[in-house]
Amino acid sequence: DAGVIQSPRHEVTEMGxxxxxxxxxxxxxxxxxxxxxxxxxxxxxxxxxxxxVPIDDSGMPEDRFSAKMPNASFSTLKIQPSEPRxxxxxxxxxxxxxxxxxxxxxxxxxxxxxVL
Amino acid sequence: AQSxxxxxxxxxxxxxxSLELRCNYSYGATPYLFWYVQSPGQGLQLLLKYFSxxxxxxxxxxxxxxxxxxxxxxxxxxxxxxxxxxxxxxxAVAIHGSSNxxxxxxxxxxxxxVKP
Numbered sequence: 001d002a003g004v005i006q007s008p009r010h011e012v013t014e015m016g017x018x019x020x021x022x023x024x025x026x027x028x029x030x031x032x033x034x035x036x037x038x039x040x041x042x043x044x045x046x047x048x049x050x051x052x053v054p055i056d057d058s059g060m061p062e063d064r065f066s067a068k069m070p071n072a073s074f075s076t077l078k079i080q081p082s083e084p085r086x087x088x089x090x091x092x093x094x095x096x097x098x099x100x101x102x103x104x105x106x107x108x109x110x111x112x113x114x115v116l
Numbered sequence: 117a118q119s120x121x122x123x124x125x126x127x128x129x130x131x132x133x134s135l136e137l138r139c140n141y142s143y144g145a146t147p148y149l150f151w152y153v154q155s156p157g158q159g160l161q162l163l164l165k166y167f168s169x170x171x172x173x174x175x176x177x178x179x180x181x182x183x184x185x186x187x188x189x190x191x192x193x194x195x196x197x198x199x200x201x202x203x204x205x206x207x208a209v210a211i212h213g214s215s216n217x218x219x220x221x222x223x224x225x226x227x228x229x230v231k232p
Contacts, residue, residue: 043206043222056219091159107159
């Protein structure tokens with residue numbers, strides 16, 4: 001398995017532009033998570049999905065952020081309009097979500113976002 | 117509220133020396149605890165986890181961690197560090213009531229540097 005695949009690896013954009021980050025989870029995983037990593041705040045959970053349905057979006061910072069999962073193999077995180085304070089590394093992760101003790105998160109390599 | 121504290125932001129050890137990375141958590145019940153490692157430019161990888169049972173857990177790459185309820189700690193150890201262990205290490209606790217252990221609160225991370 002190729003693991004969790006994120007694209008792009010790097011994104012540089014100007015303030016006010018729309019940014020779309022993409023994620024392909026590991027096939028068969030029921031849960032998908034979006035995390036944001038910054039020096040100031042560390043790793044924060046933004047939103048997670050179970051079977052393509054958003055379960056908890058309480059970590060989404062504001063309405064400029066939205067996430068979708070149209071099918072089991074694809075998810076997007078969109079920022080519109082983007083602001084410099086959105087600059088961070090955004091990670092997507094997936095897990096089997098069996099409810100047992102064998103669960104663990106598999107992380108993608110992240111998208112480094114820079115908003116100028 | 118649940119929280120995780122990693123007191124050491126940066127640690128330097130010599131190759132071959134022993135290592136201990138500290139982690140303290142705040143949680144009202146028996147926690148689910150994790151250690152993840154992040155190599156530069158990569159996503160996080162699970163080293164080990166504690167759910168219940170034996171308080172000394174073994175992980176990958178020769179790491180182990182010990183859960184001490186009386187101290188609210190889950191310190192990570194390795195008897196002999198290799199240069200390839202240089203990375204950032206994150207302790208995490210699963211959020212209470214989460215049906216999936218992927219909803220994690222992460223510590224701020226400890227950067228490990230290994231001297232030759």
